[in-house]
Amino acid sequence: MAKTFEESLLLQPDPALASTFTNIHTPWTWPLTKIHFLAGPNPRKPITLTVNTVSSGRRFQVRSVNVSQEGKPMCFVTCTFMTGGAWKGKSMKHTTSRATAGRLAHITIDDLSPGRSPDAQGRHSGPFMAFQRLPLVVVPHSMTKSHRLVGSSEPKPKPEQIHAPVACHITPAITSSDPFMQVLGILSLSDYHVLDFPPTVHAIPFGLAPIGEPVEKMQLPHFKLFTSLNHTIHFERNDGFRADEMTYVEVTGPWASDGRAVMNSKIFTEKGSLIATCVQEAYYVLKDDAESGIGSKL
Numbered sequence: 001m002a003k004t005f006e007e008s009l010l011l012q013p014d015p016a017l018a019s020t021f022t023n024i025h026t027p028w029t030w031p032l033t034k035i036h037f038l039a040g041p042n043p044r045k046p047i048t049l050t051v052n053t054v055s056s057g058r059r060f061q062v063r064s065v066n067v068s069q070e071g072k073p074m075c076f077v078t079c080t081f082m083t084g085g086a087w088k089g090k091s092m093k094h095t096t097s098r099a100t101a102g103r104l105a106h107i108t109i110d111d112l113s114p115g116r117s118p119d120a121q122g123r124h125s126g127p128f129m130a131f132q133r134l135p136l137v138v139v140p141h142s143m144t145k146s147h148r149l150v151g152s153s154e155p156k157p158k159p160e161q162i163h164a165p166v167a168c169h170i171t172p173a174i175t176s177s178d179p180f181m182q183v184l185g186i187l188s189l190s191d192y193h194v195l196d197f198p199p200t201v202h203a204i205p206f207g208l209a210p211i212g213e214p215v216e217k218m219q220l221p222h223f224k225l226f227t228s229l230n231h232t233i234h235f236e237r238n239d240g241f242r243a244d245e246m247t248y249v250e251v252t253g254p255w256a257s258d259g260r261a262v263m264n265s266k267i268f269t270e271k272g273s274l275i276a277t278c279v280q281e282a283y284y285v286l287k288d289d290a291e292s293g294i295g296s297k298l
Contacts, residue, residue: 185243
């Protein structure tokens with residue numbers, strides 16, 4: 001059983017997969033991955049990964065990955081790789097900064113801690129991620145107004161005005177010297193605490209404890225089911241960060257209706273440099289007696 005993040009990646013049912021990406025990622029960078037979730041796999045059964053070459057050019061290479069279990073498709077992935085090295089010539093430049101200011105020295109309320117059982121040496125079999133949700137922040141459309149925490153005495157904010165910041169990192173520390181492992185670490189961090197954004201801003205219990213409360217105070221979910229439909233991550237950089245150091249994710253949601261919701265997220269280093277931007281679409285089925293704590297129409 002894997003005891004580190006790197007070891008978990010080596011538990012690939014298709015031995016050709018690792019060599020396929022190893023052969024392509026140097027001196028190439030990995031700017032884009034898009035995942036379409038088709039079905040929920042059984043973690044106790046083998047998964048087959050089949051890598052196909054979509055295109056191979058001078059500047060870009062594209063690979064697709066079919067993920068199946070017992071002959072049934074589980075998800076479909078496309079990965080785009082771009083020629084690495086310093087950019088030559090003129091280029092447009094700008095970057096965004098964090099919209100929230102919350103910071104942590106250490107994660108003290110880890111939503112994944114109940115599933116983790118460290119041994120005497122501090123090694124464990126996963127989850128290999130630690131997450132702590134920070135207080136929600138209202139970021140107004142008008143720059144003349146200051147940011148404020150949700151729950152203040154001002155009028156209730158609209159869901160699309162709310163930012164949900166999260167502090168996270170891979171655990172234990174990644175020991176591999178391959179910088180590609182850090183990219184894979186960010187890829188893993190990008191897909192957690194995104195699904196809970198719509199329920200959180202509509203005050204609908206999602207199966208987690210309220211923000212800031214001990215994980216043992218988790219609330220029963222008001223959902224029959226929920227799942228990701230697709231997830232896209234754009235890497236703005238492939239170096240200059242470590243996934244096992246404090247990383248901040250800011251999630252927003254421009255739209256939710258008809259059982260679906262779209263979430264945007266940005267991933268930053270501890271010092272505030274942008275690592276990646278993501279878009280995720282999810283599907284939710286509420287229970288018949290589900291209620292919103294802020295009176296949202298369901």
